[in-house]
Amino acid sequence: MKLSLLVLTDFFQPADHALAYADALAGALGAQLVLLHVRRDALLDPEHLTGRVDTLSREAIDLALASLVRGLAAPAVAEVAHGEVASAVAEALGRHQPALVVLGHRNTDGMPDELVSTAALDMLRTVPQPMLVVPMGARFAHPQRLLVALDDEPFSLGENAGLVRHLLDALPAELTVLHVGPDQANAVAGTAAACEALERTGLALDLATALRTQCLVHATPGGGILEVAASGAFDWVVLVARTRSFLGGLFHRSVTAHVLLHSSMPVLVLPAV
Structure with missing residues (x-):
């Protein structure tokens, strides 16, 4: 294809x-x-x-x-x-x-x-x-390091799963799962749950390199994601956008919107179903 x-x-x-x-x-x-x-x-x-x-x-x-x-x-x-x-x-x-x-x-x-x-x-x-x-300002480099920022809840990409898997296979890229929590215990437990959620989608199967993880303690998930993204260690930020993030005025308080508006690097948004 x-x-x-x-x-x-x-x-x-x-x-x-x-x-x-x-x-x-x-x-x-x-x-x-x-x-x-x-x-x-x-x-x-x-x-x-x-x-x-x-x-x-x-x-x-x-x-x-x-x-x-x-x-x-x-x-x-x-x-x-x-x-x-x-x-x-x-x-x-x-x-x-x-x-x-x-x-x-x-x-x-x-x-x-x-x-x-x-x-x-x-x-x-x-x-x-x-x-x-x-x-503006994002310069192209072959995207080899993707920061996949996830919460601790399961998700499905539905009919888009095949397209996303094909894209990841074509890159190919190293995936690092990031979970941001308000304290260390929450961040560690959330990272484990986030990895499990990603693996259940099938997107992590047969990766060229092992799935990496990173957890961070930060007051806000969006702020934490932007902090890690600004380190220069990654080429793209990957977010999973849930339907509830887009309801009325709540949308502009969502993590997805905050990162989209303020990230200095490209953001790949995957819509959950």
């Missing part, structure tokens, strides 16, 4: 950076790219207020996409959709069945989390697909 990566592009710098990252990743994986540009036409779209919705004609968009495709090293096709990003992505997923959706993330550190609206956060609520969020 040949891997494909669906990359969101809007001709702004964060999306261009994510596309360059996806192109390098596709080369490392032997994957192909599908570029998706969504024309957000609704006048009430809140992104119109930020100046982040393009007003290009369809002809200009086609020319711009063709130029992007020509500049890529990996084989690629481009598509244009209309309306809400999440709906457009859902339709594209049905046609292409990519292993990942790749998108950029602009720097929002100067804004309260509750006021941040990004395509990544919107899509996580509605599109149950593995997603790689690439922050």
